[in-house]
Each structure stands twice: as C-alpha cells, then as structure tokens.
Amino acid sequence: MIEVRNLVKVYRSKKKEIVGVNNVSLSVKAGEIYGIIGYSGAGKSSLLRCLNLLEKPTSGEVEIDGVNLPSLKGEDLRKARLKIGMIFQHFHLVSSKTVYENIAFALKAAGKSKDEAEKRVLELLDLVGLADKKEQYPAQLSGGQKQRVGIARALANNPKVLLCDEATSALDPSTTKSILNLLKDINRKLGLTIVLITHEMEVVKEICHKVAVMQNGEVIEEGGVYDIFSNPQEPLTKDFINSILQFELPQQLIQNRKGKIIRIQFKGEIAEESVVSELFQKYKVKGNILHGKIEYIQEIPLGIFIMELTGEDSEVERAIEYITEKTRSLEVVHDVA
Numbered sequence: 001m002i003e004v005r006n007l008v009k010v011y012r013s014k015k016k017e018i019v020g021v022n023n024v025s026l027s028v029k030a031g032e033i034y035g036i037i038g039y040s041g042a043g044k045s046s047l048l049r050c051l052n053l054l055e056k057p058t059s060g061e062v063e064i065d066g067v068n069l070p071s072l073k074g075e076d077l078r079k080a081r082l083k084i085g086m087i088f089q090h091f092h093l094v095s096s097k098t099v100y101e102n103i104a105f106a107l108k109a110a111g112k113s114k115d116e117a118e119k120r121v122l123e124l125l126d127l128v129g130l131a132d133k134k135e136q137y138p139a140q141l142s143g144g145q146k147q148r149v150g151i152a153r154a155l156a157n158n159p160k161v162l163l164c165d166e167a168t169s170a171l172d173p174s175t176t177k178s179i180l181n182l183l184k185d186i187n188r189k190l191g192l193t194i195v196l197i198t199h200e201m202e203v204v205k206e207i208c209h210k211v212a213v214m215q216n217g218e219v220i221e222e223g224g225v226y227d228i229f230s231n232p233q234e235p236l237t238k239d240f241i242n243s244i245l246q247f248e249l250p251q252q253l254i255q256n257r258k259g260k261i262i263r264i265q266f267k268g269e270i271a272e273e274s275v276v277s278e279l280f281q282k283y284k285v286k287g288n289i290l291h292g293k294i295e296y297i298q299e300i301p302l303g304i305f306i307m308e309l310t311g312e313d314s315e316v317e318r319a320i321e322y323i324t325e326k327t328r329s330l331e332v333v334h335d336v337a
C-alpha cells in the first residue's frame with residue numbers, strides 16, 4: 001500500500017542545511033498498523049508529512065496505492081490526497097464550528113452534496129461514539145472527544161490510509177487507551193492502513209503490527225513488533241523496550257550477590273509453561289527472583305525473569321543448560337566466579 005524509496009528531506013535556510021529524513025526506505029502493507037518511533041528530532045514528523053506531501057520530499061519516491069505522489073500536481077494530487085486522512089496531536093479543529101460542521105467541512109471540500117454530507121457525518125459520529133455531541137463546539141469537549149472528532153473528519157472521504165501524528169501524546173493514559181482502541185477498531189472494521197508516529201513504546205506495543213525505529217533521520221531498525229520486542233538489536237531500540245519490559249537491573253541490585261544472575265526470556269507459549277518450577281524440581285539449586293514480568297504483545301506472551309541462582313557449581317551449570325534448551329534465550333548477567 002505504501003512504498004517509500006530512498007526518501008530524503010533536507011530543510012535549507014540561508015545559513016545551513018538540516019537533514020530531516022536521510023535516505024529512508026520502507027514498505028507498509030494494506031491493512032497494517034505501522035508505527036514509527038524515535039526521540040524528538042529523529043525525523044518522524046518530516047517522514048510522516050512527506051507521505052501526504054505536506055512536506056515536499058527533496059528526493060526519493062513515495063508511492064501510495066500504486067501512485068507516486070511527488071510526481072502529481074493540481075487536481076490529480078488533490079484527488080490522491082483524499083485517499084490519505086491525517087490526525088494531529090493538538091486535533092486542529094475549527095473552534096467556531098460545531099462537531100457536525102467540523103466533519104461536514106471535509107466533505108464539502110471534496111464536493112459532496114449537503115444530503116450526502118449529512119448522511120456521512122451521522123455515520124461517522126456513530127463510528128467514533130459521538131452521536132450525542134454533534135451540536136457541541138470543540139471547547140465543550142474533552143481531549144479524547146476532540147481526537148474522536150479529528151478521527152471522524154480524517155475518515156470522512158473514505159481514505160485508504162490514516163496518518164497519525166503523535167495522536168495520543170496530549171492525552172492522559174486512560175483516554176490514550178480508548179483512542180488506541182478506536183484506531184484498532186477502525187483498522188479491523190474498515191481494513192484501513194494506519195501509519196503512526198510516537199515517542200512512546202507503549203503505543204507501539206498496544207496497536208502496531210510493525211515498527212520502525214528512527215534516529216538522526218534514518219530508520220535504524222525495523223520489523224514485526226513481537227520480533228523487535230523479543231530480540232531488539234540497536235541500543236536505542238533496547239532503550240525504548242526497557243521502558244516497558246525492564247531488561248536491565250539497577251546496579252545496586254546486582255552488587256553483593258553470591259550466585260549467578262541470569263536473565264531468561266520466554267517467548268510465546270513457552271511463557272505459559274512451568275519451566276521455572278520444573279527447574280527447581282529437577283536440580284538442587286535455589287532461585288531468588290529479582291525481577292519478573294509477562295507482557296502480552298499482540299496477544300502473544302513475552303516473559304522476562306531475572307533470577308539469582310545459587311547451589312553447587314555443577315548443579316547451577318546443569319540448571320542453566322536446562323533453561324537454555326527450554327527457552328533458547330538465557331543470558332548470564334552477573335557471575336561472581
């Protein structure tokens with residue numbers, strides 16, 4: 001659905017050049033929710049805005065639904081853009097218009113008749129759960145409700161792609177969850193392709209199928225969300241994941257330990273098996289769990305345990321061999337020997 005090839009965006013001023021996006025290529029399949037994560041200044045907004053030509057790429061290709069956008073002009077570009085909806089961190093609603101008028105405006109702009117527009121606005125209000133708010137003004141709505149209006153407006157002309165620019169960053173955690181659930185729902189019901197940018201790994205964990213990690217204008221790591229969570233390669237990706245899964249233990253917890261400290265990662269169905277309890281039945285070792293967590297990523301469990309093992313050296317070694325064989329993922333974090 002979306003093919004980005006060798007995309008470069010350079011901002012030029014009299015004094016200097018700033019590279020916003022540096023040779024990014026990526027591919028988003030139809031119906032996918034694709035997250036782009038990075039810290040401030042990484043180039044996420046620049047990349048997202050190049051997808052609907054709110055920013056003109058300096059070079060490279062942006063193909064959406066088989067059409068290379070940068071090659072279009074005038075009416076062709078306007079039509080192609082109708083296939084791409086966008087929502088924003090600060091909603092961008094017109095404060096002097098009611099909820100109804102904010103949404104109807106997008107339909108009028110696309111040339112829809114008053115009757116067609118009315119039917120569609122009511123449908124959309126139902127979809128986003130705001131049927132009772134159509135006569136209200138934005139100032140009378142909560143942040144979550146404003147974003148629901150933003151979503152309805154973005155969907156007005158039946159786009160194939162929805163771009164989300166930090167859509168939940170201005171919302172509290174429970175409102176964030178409800179907006180993410182709405183996006184998930186829309187993705188499933190309408191088969192809509194969604195590209196979202198965020199600086200929160202929680203958002204990626206919650207709804208994305210794939211994720212790209214950006215740093216200094218480049219995509220440094222990309223893949224399926226479960227694969228990235230269970231096997232991150234780049235330090236920055238590990239940093240983001242650590243904010244949820246806590247891969248690293250504080251140094252003071254590691255110091256003065258007598259045994260081997262091991263980190264075990266359980267993937268998928270193995271996370272539900274009783275590997276740890278079997279370990280203590282099979283081998284004469286004692287285990288002191290220092291940290292343990294199971295997260296569900298796309299409904300598949302991913303568990304992390306950090307444990308101190310003590311006992312005879314040979315038993316500890318055998319226990320470690322046993323877990324490694326069972327989980328294929330064990331790392332000795334700290335060893336006093």
Ligand SMILES: Nc1ncnc2c1ncn2[C@@H]1O[C@H](COP(=O)(O)OP(=O)(O)OP(=O)(O)O)[C@@H](O)[C@H]1O
Nearest residue numbers: 011018019020038039040041042043044045046047
């Ligand atoms: N209009 C502009 N003119 C000049 N430089 C810009 C412009 N927009 C972005 N930049 C620069 O491009 C780089 C990438 O910025 P961008 O806003 O895309 O990053 P970001 O990851 O979205 O950050 P944030 O989360 O803070 O929005 C930064 O160095 C930024 O200063």
